[in-house]
Amino acid sequence: MKAYANESAGFTRSKVCFSDNWFKSGRWRAYVEDIAKGREEKQAKEAEMLAGLANWVMDKHPLCSHITPGQIDALLAAKLVTQAQIQAAGLRS
Numbered sequence: 001m002k003a004y005a006n007e008s009a010g011f012t013r014s015k016v017c018f019s020d021n022w023f024k025s026g027r028w029r030a031y032v033e034d035i036a037k038g039r040e041e042k043q044a045k046e047a048e049m050l051a052g053l054a055n056w057v058m059d060k061h062p063l064c065s066h067i068t069p070g071q072i073d074a075l076l077a078a079k080l081v082t083q084a085q086i087q088a089a090g091l092r093s
Contacts, residue, residue, distance in 0.1 A: 004019055053075055064090060
């Protein structure tokens with residue numbers, strides 16, 4: 001509905017595509033594809049960021065002290081590092 005509202009904003013009644021026609025014509029599909037694409041890109045960025053953090057932990061990089069507890073949980077959940085590696089890097093005693 002937000003996509004329809006955004007697309008229809010600023011049009012006069014004579015120019016706007018009514019919602020039933022908008023949905024029947026499938027104009028909403030482009031928005032669904034954009035949302036899915038955005039989610040995929042976000043997941044790829046998050047995976048890349050976690051891989052970088054995992055490298056910091058494995059290398060015992062000085063910037064490990066900036067890794068948050070939530071990021072530590074995400075690293076462990078993704079099985080990119082072990083609890084022993086986390087402790088060796090000086091995180092979570």
